[in-house]
Amino acid sequence: MRPVGVHTSVKNSLINxxxxxxxxxxxxxxIFLHSPRLWQIPEFSVEVIDEFKKLMQLYKLNPLVVHASYLINLISSNPKTIASSRYLLKREVLMADVLGADYYVIHLKDNKDMEKEEIFAKTREGFSKIGKLEKCKILIENTAKSKITALIPDLIETFKNVESEIIGGICIDTCHLFAAGYDIANENGLKKFIEELSKYGSFDLIKLIHLNDSKAPAGSGIDRHEHIGKGYIGIKGFENFLKIKEISHVPLILETPKKSFDDDLKNLSTVREILKRLES
Ligand SMILES: [Zn+2]
Ligand SMILES: [Zn+2]
Incomplete structure (x- = not known):
């Protein structure tokens, strides 16, 4: 079965x-490396990092994904925000690399007053400050609403324009995809998604899937995650999406609502059941 997991908390400790x-x-x-709404980023001790890596191997958890914090804005019109964003981006990516992460996923910011070319140039420059990485690759995630990352042709254009050796591909979030207008709950929406990816020969770019149902209808542009099967995508929608042959090996991470441990348990078991049905 393809790798399946959830976003887990580093609240009390990294090992948690x-x-x-x-x-x-x-x-x-x-994981997030720290609170994603704060600029402060703590250091981890060598002992903690060693233990983390040992446990990762012991439990065969693979891939490890680090999600960028939400504050990073490489194209802000405020130079101070750009400087803090570049600093935080570099710290986070280097830390992800030290922890042995496979991927660092980031949502790029849009700016309605800025042309695409300028956004690409500033984003590229932000990434260029990171330097060399041992193993970790950056993935650019699709978003619910944006002129650079919501529609598949735009997302691919963005990827190609910011491409560098540290950027490894894209992450597709099903809730964002749905909100951006790909109604994957029905055949036509699914077809549109597949056709656009085929047209650009871009199935191979997809290294990770964020599997989330959507609280808002298709094309709403609203990013609100829902439990698997309980939103507008629904069980049938996920069955069809998870059947797409070209990406049937891609790891799945759930970012579904979590009030308690049981929420994750339930969502994971729903996904595992769908995958089992598809395998048989
Ligand atoms: Zn996501
Ligand atoms: Zn989201």
């Missing part, structure tokens, strides 16, 4: 994120 993933029988997982 692994414990959560193991308890949920995940085979992959995703």
């Amino acid at each position: 994120s692994i414990n959560e993933a193991v308890e949920l029988q995940c085979t992959t997982f995703q």
Whole structure:
């Protein structure tokens, strides 16, 4: 079965994120390195990093995904924000690399007053400050609403324009895809998604899938995640999406609402059941 996991918490300790993933029988997982709404980023001690890597191997958790914090804005009109964003981006990506992360996923900011070319140039420059990485690759995630990352042709154009050796591909979030106008709950929407990807020969760019249902209808532009099967995409929609042959090996990370541990358990078991049905 393809790797399946959830976003877990580093709230009390970095190791906590692994414990959560193991308890949920995940085979992959995703973390923030710190509170994603704060600029402060703590250091981890060598001992903690060593233990983290040892446990990752022991439990065969793969891939490890680090999600960027939300504050990073490489195209802000405020030079101070650009400077802080470049600093935080570099710190986070280097830390992800030290932890042995496979991917660092980021949503790029849009700016309605800026032409695409300028956005690409500023974003490229921000990434160029990171330097060389051992293993970690950056993935650019699709968003619910944006002129650079919501529609598949725009997302691919953006990827190609910011391309560098540290950028490894894209991450597709099903809730964002749906909100951006790809009604994957029905055949036509699914076809549109597949056809656009085929047209640009871009299935191989998809390295990760964020599997989320949507609280808002298709094309709403609203990014609101829902439990798997409980939103507008629904079980049938996920069955069809997960059947897409070209991306049937791609790891799945759930970012569904979480009030308690049980929410993750339920969503994971729903996804595993769908995958089992598709395998048989
Ligand atoms: Zn996502
Ligand atoms: Zn989202």
